[in-house]
């Protein structure tokens with residue numbers, strides 16, 4: 579039986595996908611703000627904790643490979659970018675209808691903040707599209723297979739990944755080959771060779787990879803890889819290209835975390851600008 583993606587349930591413990599992103603803001607507050615995130619062992623909402631428990635328990639190498647087989651043939655739908663934004667918008671967060679912004683408003687806030695800082699057009703567009711992989715929820719995926727911090731599978735888990743203790747419940751924990759520093763990988767092999775936990779980052783990267791410059795693609799593919807871009811872990815698997823990719827992910831991160839305020843952008847007024855920007859880089863339809 580499929581459950582509504584945003585209705586709390588045993589397999590979807592978050593009140594909304596935004597709850598994960600609020601947790602990220604607590605962990606990584608703006609430089610001039612004091613962290614309210616002291617001890618996630620006790621301070622974290624039970625739903626968030628349970629969400630990570632499920633994520634770390636189920637994101638095994640075999641699970642990741644199965645999801646890639648399921649989705650990377652891109653046979654779900656044909657949609658343009660704006661159409662995908664409207665589709666994602668059907669993910670209504672009814673936990674707090676008065677204050678919650680729609681998904682399109684969130685995406686536009688990110689893009690508008692990048693635009694306000696005078697960045698190139700591909701960067702603005704990256705901000706607009708970066709979370710569209712969350713449509714996985716609408717294809718029936720549980721929250722823990724769509725959002726959450728991402729991490730490499732098939733090698734030892736870093737204790738820089740949030741809630742590392744929950745990895746003990748992952749079937750890969752008891753596979754000795756996967757629990758060495760390099761696991762199934764070679765030293766410095768590069769993240770292109772590394773299987774990351776499955777979610778909206780990798781999925782969207784695969785959908786848009788022919789249409790954006792590599793800087794934007796790195797921002798999309800690794801924006802939830804906090805253990806690497808914020809904590810400096812997993813450098814032993816990276817190559818020179820990845821060091822640059824992490825820099826781009828770091829450049830993007832403040833717009834992802836801190837641009838989502840409570841004032842909704844004027845979607846109707848901004849739409850023509852963004853339709854032009856989308857048409858500059860993307861074909862009318864993409865395979866999802």
Ligand SMILES: [Fe+2]
Pocket residue numbers: 708709778801802
């Ligand atoms: Fe995201």
